[in-house]
Amino acid sequence: MAEDIETSLSEVDGDNGRLTVCGRSLDDLAGRATYEDMLTLLWGTDAGHLGPGRLWAWQHLQAHWPVLLHTAPMDAMRAALSLLPVPTSHLAEASRLSATLGVVVAGLALGRCPDAPHPQVSHAADILRMMRGAPATPAEVAGLDGYLVTVAEHGMNASTYTARVIASTQAGVRPAVVGALCALQGPLHGGAPGPVLDMLDSIGTAASARSWLSAELQAGRRLMGFGHRIYRVRDPRADALKGLLHALRGERGAERLALAESVERDALDLLRESKPDRRLETNVEFFTALLLEALGVPRTLFTPVFACGRVLGWCAHVREQEDHGHLIRPRSTYRPAVHA
Ligand code: ACO
Numbered sequence: 293m294a295e296d297i298e299t300s301l302s303e304v305d306g307d308n309g310r311l312t313v314c315g316r317s318l319d320d321l322a323g324r325a326t327y328e329d330m331l332t333l334l335w336g337t338d339a340g341h342l343g344p345g346r347l348w349a350w351q352h353l354q355a356h357w358p359v360l361l362h363t364a365p366m367d368a369m370r371a372a373l374s375l376l377p378v379p380t381s382h383l384a385e386a387s388r389l390s391a392t393l394g395v396v397v398a399g400l401a402l403g404r405c406p407d408a409p410h411p412q413v414s415h416a417a418d419i420l421r422m423m424r425g426a427p428a429t430p431a432e433v434a435g436l437d438g439y440l441v442t443v444a445e446h447g448m449n450a451s452t453y454t455a456r457v458i459a460s461t462q463a464g465v466r467p468a469v470v471g472a473l474c475a476l477q478g479p480l481h482g483g484a485p486g487p488v489l490d491m492l493d494s495i496g497t498a499a500s501a502r503s504w505l506s507a508e509l510q511a512g513r514r515l516m517g518f519g520h521r522i523y524r525v526r527d528p529r530a531d532a533l534k535g536l537l538h539a540l541r542g543e544r545g546a547e548r549l550a551l552a553e554s555v556e557r558d559a560l561d562l563l564r565e566s567k568p569d570r571r572l573e574t575n576v577e578f579f580t581a582l583l584l585e586a587l588g589v590p591r592t593l594f595t596p597v598f599a600c601g602r603v604l605g606w607c608a609h610v611r612e613q614e615d616h617g618h619l620i621r622p623r624s625t626y627r628p629a630v631h632a
Contacts, residue, residue, distance in 0.1 A: 345391025
């Protein structure tokens with residue numbers, strides 16, 4: 293059983309489907325605030341270090357690309373953070389770690405060391421530009437920026453809790469962020485969006501959705517992108533991302549979105565029938581998958597891009613935990629095994 297943790301960073305109201313970050317509602321932030329605004333909100337400081345941080349990371353990563361490019365993406369993110377010489381002040385370290393994740397994800401997408409960062413442009417614009425080797429459109433930049441804002445902070449989820457446990461031992465920011473990356477990658481947390489697209493690909497057309505989903509449930513498998521430990525109603529981030537997706541969609545995107553919306557309706561119907569006692573609704577990962585696909589992010593990099601957003605929350609929690617100065621050490625209940 294985890295200890296109850298007090299935080300002033302966010303409130304996840306699972307009964308009413310509301311997310312509040314540092315006193316601001318998600319409805320107020322998504323599509324309006326930038327990633328840099330979120331950094332200021334969560335870290336209580338200006339975001340001026342992020343652009344120079346990307347340049348610093350890019351310079352220090354030069355020698356490491358041959359290894360990073362031949363490493364699984366989440367391992368490459370952790371390796372990059374572990375290899376770089378980071379400063380000892382919390383703010384400088386948090387800025388450089390966050391900036392580094394953006395540069396690594398861009399290089400992994402491109403398959404080589406990206407062109408040098410432009411420190412003066414936004415984090416979202418620079419990640420997309422480095423990823424493609426060419427600037428993205430304003431609508432695409434707004435799409436990625438809105439995504440990073442939407443996922444930046446979300447209470448005591450598994451990766452944030454991991455970061456806090458590590459921070460509570462006074463291990464420092466980098467170990468906490470590296471540990472959080474480990475927790476994020478599982479399919480029950482941040483690893484679900486890739487499988488959401490695999491599911492849409494396997495279903496193929498709206499007409500086959502019901503029978504495909506039904507067979508999955510009968511086989512005892514979970515439908516990716518549905519259900520949440522805290523939300524008992526629709527995850528508010530799903531609608532925030534859906535709004536961003538509608539603003540982005542092109543011809544192909546419209547077809548994909550129509551299929552996804554039809555799959556979503558069938559999945560919710562079937563989940564209601566198969567788990568009548570449990571409210572299972574659409575979660576953030578369902579529309580994350582579609583949004584990142586529309587932005588041309590390779591499926592294997594969905595979780596690393598998620599990390600680029602969530603790192604703001606992790607670093608804020610690390611500082612809060614360090615200020616609190618209390619070791620997290622839940623009790624366990626010993627139940628001797630009964631052998632037949
Ligand atoms: N599809 C089918 N059944 C489900 C689903 C699902 N997506 N989610 C929960 N259930 C069922 C479980 O099988 C279980 O049924 P049972 O009681 O008959 O055994 C019941 O609902 C409760 O499941 P729990 O695992 O106890 O519920 P929990 O609140 O711990 O689950 C979780 C939350 C892990 C997110 C779950 O809903 C899930 O596995 N979803 C699919 C994966 C996913 O979308 N992950 C991303 C989550 S969002 C994020 O972390 C960023």
